Amino acid sequence: MDYFCVVSRDDIAERWSQALQKELKRVDPESLAGGPSMLGICLAHWDCLQQAGRERLLKQAHDTKLLLLVLTDHPKTDQGREVIRRGAKGYGNTFVTASLLMEMVKVVKAGDIWAGPEVLQSVLRQLLEQVDPPTETLVERFGLSEREAEVLAEVMAGVSNKVAARRLDITERTVKAHMSAILNKTGARDRVELILLAQRAEQNAV
Structure with missing residues (x-):
């Protein structure tokens, strides 16, 4: 399985790569609009993306088997609920610990969703209504x-x-x-x- 990261900052890309002990194929956020589709796991630094790039990633996650993990500097329940509802498989903090990032990837690869309990319960409640x-x-x-x-x-x-x-x-x-x-x-x-x-x-x- 291929591992991608959509990020503009070298330090974040290096942090994620070291945490997962894998070489991540780095995708320039500016190239998302016309770039090829990704298949595998994609860690996306949400703060570096314009709205068009976010929309393309969410559409790809919804329409294909791309396992999208949205990571942001300031997680919010509303944002987490929205990206999970639209196809992302994981939502968390950009600077999550290495062990938690590995756990996130493990859970997502197993076919489940990884996010904080508030986000997951909010998504489920909204849908179950x-x-x-x-x-x-x-x-x-x-x-x-x-x-x-x-x-x-x-x-x-x-x-x-x-x-x-x-x-x-x-x-x-x-x-x-x-x-x-x-x-x-x-x-x-x-x-x-x-x-x-x-x-x-x-x-x-x-």
């Missing part, structure tokens, strides 16, 4: 098992894997395994896409 009922159509359409349906119901309630595990009296690892199976069966790439899929399924079922 539009889904009612949230699970029945997906369970029937994709042939989910009884346990997968239970895990899906917890996801649609907006809870974390840890809380879902406690409620269902199973391990967190088992919840993650069921979530992987649900994503595979439905074709959704992450929780946000799963909720949007449920929303469309319910609207079509009416």
Whole structure:
């Protein structure tokens, strides 16, 4: 998998490269408008991008398999909610510690979303308000098992894997395994896409 970084500052590019212990293919923010599409993981320094560059990256993340991690000097819940809703897979601080940056990449590569709890809960709450009922159509359409349906119901309630595990009296690892199976069966790439899929399924079922 290729690793890219969209950044104008050498010190930030070097910081990210050292943290991940990988050579990042550096993309000039000014070349985004007419440059080729990227495939792989892209770390983008949001503060160095003009609006047009941000829009192109978000469109690419939404339309392709680009795993976009938005990093900003001053994270805000509203901004995080917006970029995650529009296709980014990660949102955090530009100067996050090396261990947390590695964790962010690991989570995103595994098909989940990485952001602060306030951002994720805000995204999920906003989306879940539009889904009612949230699970029945997906369970029937994709042939989910009884346990997968239970895990899906917890996801649609907006809870974390840890809380879902406690409620269902199973391990967190088992919840993650069921979530992987649900994503595979439905074709959704992450929780946000799963909720949007449920929303469309319910609207079509009416």
